[in-house]
Amino acid sequence: MKEGPDIALIGSLIGDPARANMLTALTSGKALTATELAGTAGITLQTASSHLSKLEAGGLITQRKQGRHRYFTLADDDVGLMIEGLMGFAAYRGFTRHRTGPKDPALRKARVCYNHLAGDYGVRMLDSLIAEEVISGAGDKLQLTASGAGKMTALGIDLPALTRSRRPVCRTCLDWSERRSHLAGSLGQALLTLFLDKGWAKREPDSRAVRFTGTGEKEFANLFPLPAPSAIERRHEQTVDA
Amino acid sequence: MKEGPDIALIGSLIGDPARANMLTALTSGKALTATELAGTAGITLQTASSHLSKLEAGGLITQRKQGRHRYFTLADDDVGLMIEGLMGFAAYRGFTRHRTGPKDPALRKARVCYNHLAGDYGVRMLDSLIAEEVISGAGDKLQLTASGAGKMTALGIDLPALTRSRRPVCRTCLDWSERRSHLAGSLGQALLTLFLDKGWAKREPDSRAVRFTGTGEKEFANLFPLPAPSAIERRHEQTVDA
DNA sequence: TTAATGCTTCGATCGCGATCGAAGTGTGAG
DNA sequence: CTCACACTTCGATCGCGATCGAAGCATTAA
Numbered sequence: 001m002k003e004g005p006d007i008a009l010i011g012s013l014i015g016d017p018a019r020a021n022m023l024t025a026l027t028s029g030k031a032l033t034a035t036e037l038a039g040t041a042g043i044t045l046q047t048a049s050s051h052l053s054k055l056e057a058g059g060l061i062t063q064r065k066q067g068r069h070r071y072f073t074l075a076d077d078d079v080g081l082m083i084e085g086l087m088g089f090a091a092y093r094g095f096t097r098h099r100t101g102p103k104d105p106a107l108r109k110a111r112v113c114y115n116h117l118a119g120d121y122g123v124r125m126l127d128s129l130i131a132e133e134v135i136s137g138a139g140d141k142l143q144l145t146a147s148g149a150g151k152m153t154a155l156g157i158d159l160p161a162l163t164r165s166r167r168p169v170c171r172t173c174l175d176w177s178e179r180r181s182h183l184a185g186s187l188g189q190a191l192l193t194l195f196l197d198k199g200w201a202k203r204e205p206d207s208r209a210v211r212f213t214g215t216g217e218k219e220f221a222n223l224f225p226l227p228a229p230s231a232i233e234r235r236h237e238q239t240v241d242a
Numbered sequence: 243m244k245e246g247p248d249i250a251l252i253g254s255l256i257g258d259p260a261r262a263n264m265l266t267a268l269t270s271g272k273a274l275t276a277t278e279l280a281g282t283a284g285i286t287l288q289t290a291s292s293h294l295s296k297l298e299a300g301g302l303i304t305q306r307k308q309g310r311h312r313y314f315t316l317a318d319d320d321v322g323l324m325i326e327g328l329m330g331f332a333a334y335r336g337f338t339r340h341r342t343g344p345k346d347p348a349l350r351k352a353r354v355c356y357n358h359l360a361g362d363y364g365v366r367m368l369d370s371l372i373a374e375e376v377i378s379g380a381g382d383k384l385q386l387t388a389s390g391a392g393k394m395t396a397l398g399i400d401l402p403a404l405t406r407s408r409r410p411v412c413r414t415c416l417d418w419s420e421r422r423s424h425l426a427g428s429l430g431q432a433l434l435t436l437f438l439d440k441g442w443a444k445r446e447p448d449s450r451a452v453r454f455t456g457t458g459e460k461e462f463a464n465l466f467p468l469p470a471p472s473a474i475e476r477r478h479e480q481t482v483d484a
Numbered sequence: 485t486t487a488a489t490g491c492t493t494c495g496a497t498c499g500c501g502a503t504c505g506a507a508g509t510g511t512g513a514g
Numbered sequence: 515c516t517c518a519c520a521c522t523t524c525g526a527t528c529g530c531g532a533t534c535g536a537a538g539c540a541t542t543a544a
Binding site: 008009011013016017020021023082083085086089090095141181 | 247248249250251252253254255256257258259261262263265266301320324325327328329330331332333334335337383418422423
Binding site for chain 4: 016018043044045046047050051067068069
């Protein structure tokens with residue numbers, strides 16, 4: 001009755017629709033102001049402020065003062081991963097609010113998951129990275145290989161900067177639309193930033209969706225080729241059941 | 243504001259302390275009656291009944307009538323995995339109710355996670371299975387190898403029966419005490435059952451803790467040897483940060 | 485300085501849901 | 515059949531928290 005961690009606290013924080021909306025909006029990775037969050041949640045500024053202070057007290061978000069604005073973000077990767085995990089569970093159960101709107105296909109194809117790429121493209125990328133032995137790993141332990149480190153550096157990624165931070169470089173994140181893992185961690189973040197910087201992909205405004213340009217599609221397919229058919233078959237087996 | 247799955251519904255279900263207590267109790271994998279659950283949650287039978295019907299309507303639990311009792315269990319593996327995930331998040335944040343009681347070390351060493359083995363022993367087992375190439379996998383895709391299938395059958399596990407079901411045979415589950423993956427899925431369940439059947443381990447009453455016997459410790463160490471030192475080093479790197 | 489914007493705090497309202505007593509239903513025991 | 519037990523349903527209470535209006539505080543602009 002009293003052993004173990006307290007789930008109820010976190011559950012109650014997420015349990016309120018207004019707060020859930022705010023958290024979902026923040027999962028886009030953008031820093032949002034209190035006014036913006038109040039808008040997306042459909043509540044007044046006062047109530048939003050109350051909710052935000054509770055979320056902050058619960059350690060789910062942090063605020064950054066900048067001028068007369070206050071920008072709110074998720075506290076760290078873990079919060080994003082947890083929320084994405086809950087969304088996956090909810091989606092699988094069919095708990096969707098406004099059943100699969102028009103933007104949904106775009107979200108399933110490619111979207112931002114806090115700070116890295118998710119959706120079909122995110123899953124395909126991790127599959128390819130593992131098949132090409134850029135990343136090795138079993139279970140949830142992912143690791144950049146020596147040859148992989150070279151490839152990433154060649155792409156223009158500053159690996160020393162990534163390893164200098166205290167955050168893990170490679171990490172798995174469960175994708176709620178694909179129900180498979182994609183790449184999170186500082187490398188996942190760096191890769192998404194790369195795509196955006198090179199102009200291969202652009203973020204849709206006011207959405208988590210990511211739209212790849214024509215050349216972006218080509219470059220992506222070139223950089224992350226699909227695994228061999230045998231691996232695809234195995235993948236299919238895994239996806240069918242579950 | 244209205245795209246994506248509804249996490250608030252699930253959050254509110256978990257957000258009530260009484261319900262959270264019930265769910266935590268059910269994570270032990272045991273089927274419990276309404277009266278037992280009311281006891282662990284510290285509420286009367288009437289309120290417990292109300293909570294239980296809500297949890298069932300939310301798809302988190304199912305009931306099975308047997309005589310004049312009604313046995314409640316978690317709906318499926320997914321629910322257990324999600325709750326275990328939340329517990330991991332909460333534990334990492336230091337959200338514990340009655341801070342780390344005496345039973346805690348036992349729980350960290352070996353415990354039941356819905357229907358499979360978790361804790362230090364669970365993580366070590368998966369590490370060993372992968373090192374011994376009984377299971378291959380990258381990311382969250384785990385697969386039994388041909389040689390591994392032989393070993394498991396030799397242990398007395400009825401593999402055809404496992405594959406016949408619609409459930410995945412191998413699956414990862416994030417361990418909240420170790421913050422690493424251990425083995426879930428029907429194979430994970432079968433292995434735990436094996437340990438208990440052979441008398442290598444026993445369940446503590448009214449707890450999730452699993453206590454290994456002397457011979458059980460030996461057999462376990464023999465069956466699941468620790469990976470080579472190099473792998474241990476790598477593991478340490480992964481554990482330190484995160 | 486004054487005015488405007490962004491946000492927090494205070495105070496009051498109000499509704500939903502958690503809780504329990506009491507009565508009702510169903511099952512097994514004697 | 516009668517009684518005991520397990521549980522559900524009904525009904526009423528009651529408190530917490532979500533909500534918003536109004537005022538207060540901070541920062542920037544003019």
